[in-house]
Amino acid sequence: MILVQEEDFEVELLYKRLVKANKTGAVAMFVGLVRQFAEGPNEDSSFELEHYPGMTEHNLQVIVDDANARWSLLDVCVVHRVGRLHVDDQIVFVGVSATHRAEAFLACDFIMDYLKSRAAFWKKETQGIQSRWVEANTKDEKSLERWSK
């Protein structure tokens, strides 16, 4: 299941969806949150998350398909929020169920790495009255190299 939405998500509901009766041995989940990056005492961090409707979902499907081709997985669930988000808000959920934990951990890590560099999302952060587009992190692109071995 791949969802791009403004609404928040409930981890417990997503977890229950990932568990397949009589088959599941492991569920690995990752949740990304909005960090506090404002420095002033009365300032709050917020983001505006933009995406490319159609392409973003397609990008995520390609990443999930790639994960399914690499490992034996039971189910994968990716939820990414867009729109205005504030400090401590949940941004992204990646959950993977499998028979064994190694596949679940690896696939979850892989999907997050690729989501950072290969899915059409852009963050604009606001501190007080100032806004700026977040620049891509070269570390994110670099972290893809370990999956090509």
Added chain:
Amino acid sequence: MPKVRVVFFASLKESIGLSEYIAEVAMPLSIGELKHQLATELDKGQTLLAKGIQSSIDFEFARDADIVFDTVNEVAFFPPVTGG
């Protein structure tokens, strides 16, 4: 002349001041050629030539050498992605 719909996102959309543009082009042409045509055609189009600007053809990430054929529905230009 054939037309292609071009869309822009994030900082590029703001600097160019457009989210969508219909370009008249001689097809087939490469993404790199389209980018240079738009850079001269659009006010502030030069920002398209900034290092790191990425592109897609019908939702697939593309490179400068990739060709835009007349069957293409939509080309996009955008800065490096920053989701997650």
